[in-house]
Amino acid sequence: MKSSWLAWLCLWSAAASAQERVSFGTWSLDRNEVTIAQFARYVAATGVLTQAEREGGGFEYMAGWQRRAGWNWRQPDGTPPASDRLPAVHLTHAEATAYCRWTGGRLPTATEWISAAYTEQRNAPPAPWLRGRTYVWPTGDSPAGANTSGPDPWPRAAAAGQTRAGVNGLYDMGANAWEWVADAQGEDRRTMGGSWWYDAEQMRAGVQAWKPAGFYAVYIGLRCAYDEPPHPH
Numbered sequence: 001m002k003s004s005w006l007a008w009l010c011l012w013s014a015a016a017s018a019q020e021r022v023s024f025g026t027w028s029l030d031r032n033e034v035t036i037a038q039f040a041r042y043v044a045a046t047g048v049l050t051q052a053e054r055e056g057g058g059f060e061y062m063a064g065w066q067r068r069a070g071w072n073w074r075q076p077d078g079t080p081p082a083s084d085r086l087p088a089v090h091l092t093h094a095e096a097t098a099y100c101r102w103t104g105g106r107l108p109t110a111t112e113w114i115s116a117a118y119t120e121q122r123n124a125p126p127a128p129w130l131r132g133r134t135y136v137w138p139t140g141d142s143p144a145g146a147n148t149s150g151p152d153p154w155p156r157a158a159a160a161g162q163t164r165a166g167v168n169g170l171y172d173m174g175a176n177a178w179e180w181v182a183d184a185q186g187e188d189r190r191t192m193g194g195s196w197w198y199d200a201e202q203m204r205a206g207v208q209a210w211k212p213a214g215f216y217a218v219y220i221g222l223r224c225a226y227d228e229p230p231h232p233h
């Protein structure tokens with residue numbers, strides 16, 4: 001009895017997590033940016049204390065980078081967050097990498113991230129998406145629907161699922177939080193997609209936004225990629 005219940009639970013959780021990921025055949029990607037709730041489960045299991053917490057708070061850009069006391073992934077803007085589905089931010093590249101490893105994944109490469117963000121790959125995508133087409137924006141032909149610094153309903157970060165679903169049914173590949181990827185240039189690591197603090201131009205694929213690997217700020221989060229085992233025939 002107990003084992004059948006456990007088997008059901010495993011199937012259910014596998015299905016639930018599959019919905020939260022978008023498959024590209026040999027690998028998959030989180031549908032949303034990693035949320036505060038997801039990062040909280042990791043911290044509860046591992047006891048990790050982030051650098052922003054240890055060092056007194058994360059950074060915000062206001063006439064230069066300024067440290068904000070008490071700002072960290074638990075409360076990105078220094079006060080209890082409106083939703084635990086807001087993106088987990090104020091994390092270094094190493095912290096992002098460790099989180100993804102804990103979930104059984106890894107950070108995507110920029111090449112993977114760009115393929116997922118701009119080229120529609122679903123077998124039968126809903127209108128107006130066209131399979132095989134590469135779009136200018138992760139939101140399609142226009143940056144509308146993303147959470148940038150432009151006119152939109154979100155003055156700061158948006159919770160997962162609030163913005164318009166983009167290419168491949170992914171959310172917030174354009175803007176909301178910058179996303180760490182695996183690519184390195186010396187001590188710098190690449191971030192993708194722009195953020196709520198920037199205009200839509202930062203959502204373009206070719207933007208070269210590199211940050212020191214040990215940096216953490218209110219605009220930088222992540223999502224994880226997963227290598228998928230070949231399907232049995």
Ligand SMILES: [Ca+2]
Pocket residue numbers: 033172173174175176177178179192193194
């Ligand atoms: Ca993003």
